[in-house]
Amino acid sequence: GQQLNQSPQSMFIQEGEDVSMNCTSSSIFNTWLWYKQDPGEGPVLLIALYKAGELTSNGRLTAQFGITRKDSFLNISASIPSDVGIYFCAGHAGKSTFGDGTTLTVKP
């Protein structure tokens, strides 16, 4: 089946720092999505990308749909304590396939 490689697996950063994470696949996807999961809750959609090369922002979050359609990137600028959680990428081609997640810890 389709597999996504999400990295890094975890990040420990200081409040105010910028964060970058990415997702790569051997398969082409029509849509890339990024979700965030808070402890004890289900994932919530952050950003959806629909075209190769697309760059989309949602507040301090910026995501890009890779030119090859096999990768995507998420950047968080000026991190704050409430950014802690697990971030998942998902590629969609009929069904959504999820990466293993990036666990973000922000130290005040």
Place this chain on the structure above:
Amino acid sequence: NAGVTQTPKFQVLKTGQSMTLQCAQDMNHEYMSWYRQDPGMGLRLIHYSVGAGITDQGEVPNGYNVSRSTTEDFPLRLLSAAPSQTSVYFCASTTSTNEKLFFGSGTQLSVL
């Protein structure tokens, strides 16, 4: 608007017991799905449904049954629980033409 509601929130089973995890959505979504989340392994698709009366297998279907008799409900059944089924289970839904999933808050299941 409740969205996607999962019950129970927590459950402990003994090996061999059966149970049903409930999922209901009030958004009139055609597509519903079940995922399991294990540490370091992300979300893996168990079963999904594109409408009432239609179900299909996902990536890890063994040991689980589903049915979809109404648009609103999509229960997940464990007929004979095994320790390998200890996990957090999420139900998600969306419209038939939409990739954006709406998730419930999960059921944490432990099988002893």
